[in-house]
Amino acid sequence: MSELFVPAAGVRPLPIIRRHILISDGMLLLHSEGLLHRQLPVAEAQVAASHYLGELGGDPCGVHFLASQPDVSGCSWRGLRGLLGQVSELEFSLAGRAVQVINWDLDHRFCGRCGAPTDYYGNERARCCTGCHLTVYPRISPCVIMLVTRGEECLLARHTHHKHGLFTALAGFIEAGESAEEALAREVREEVGLQVGATRYVGSQPWPFPGQLMLGYLADWAGGDVSPDVEEISEAAWFRFDQLPEIPPPETLSGQLIRNFAAQCASRKP
Template identity: 70%
Template sequence: MSDIFMPAASVWPLPAMARHILIADGQLLCCGDQFLHGNSVLPPDAVLHSHYLGELAGHACGVHLLSRQIDVDGCDWRGLRSLLGQVDESHFALAGRALQVVNWDGDHRFCGRCGSETEYHPNDRARVCPSCQLAVYPRISPCVIMLVTRGEECLLARHTGNRYSKYTALAGFIEPGENAEQALAREVREEVGLEVGASRYIGSQPWPFPGQLMLGFLAECSGGELKPDREEISEAQWFHYSALPELPSPQTLSGQLIRTFAQLAGK
């Protein structure tokens, strides 16, 4: 499937939806890799909340939080990560959006300032406190993901706690007051002890685990001694572009950064 998903900020009242995503206990109801369902699967007695997400190939899509996991012939309940690499980018983004909206809705039923029960904003995707007027929108955490390069080599790392995972690029959250380039330099210094010079922005990717926007860069190493911090990074090595280890999926921004570097270095 390669249909482009067109997201919507919010629509009240809800439009008639032809495609449905069902979520319960943090998992999606899937028939194989298919998580979009027709009207026949929707169980009205189990729906707690519904939200309009946007359109896919002209079909209005919605997500429904269920009070329980229902049994549907030929389907099972799956976590979002199991769909990574199994569905195309637009469908994965739609599934991630569905989970993020459901999580935002559940996490902000009560005001974090005064404790009053919140209400839906009449126009926007927001929950508003009727007592103190605090409005809470779905929150996205910006982070940087960077492939450090040194001529024809790139630095790949494994993260602590998942020692046998694939090698990947470094990454970290942007702190208050930082721009992306400052966060990039700080994270590289903290995680592996290296300094970076010029950086090149490659692209971005929403990453719904649980709700990041990843900004991807290639960054040239300018000095320092390679020394993984062992708290976040268990292992880090330089790899020549022609002898790379098993890479992350090309659907991930990390995989795209590494493949972009290899392509550029091989020219």
């Protein structure tokens, strides 16, 4: 996919949707060529809610929530995590956006403050309480993901609760009142017992598990020995750039941080 996607914060009433994403029970409907459907493959009566996502190649793109999963000829229902590496980076980004919008819509049908029903709020991506008028937007949780480096080595870890068992960069949520850099230093200290020095921001990535914005950093090791928090980290160690274990795919920010570090080290070799 080479088309440019132009995201939208929310438009009501919806424009005429020309590219469709279908979600039911957290699963997405795929056809033989990918995620996006040029025509709605189910009856309109089966659609419980629809949201405009933006324009893809000039075509309005939307997501539709179905209360049940119908059998659709030539299609299959797939979980979001199973799409990673199986569809294009653009399609995965759209899938993550679609899932987060639907989850927000379903989770806030009633007000968390007074319990009254909520309704859509103007043209914005928001729901407003019909009782106390609390307005709720999709919640994004900021996180830091950091590759700690020491010369030609980087610190990689396997997380206790992750089933895939890959070695990856450290990561953690930013707490209330923290800067990203403060969260970075705290997470590294808590998870592996190290101190960090200079940090360099690299880039960000939305991560829809369940709704994070990952802020990626490189961080210089400043002291300490690796001492993993066994509740969070099953294994952590230093790895030379040319002796890396199995790491996350390049579609992930963690995979990009590690691969870019290795490429930079390799480029300095004679």
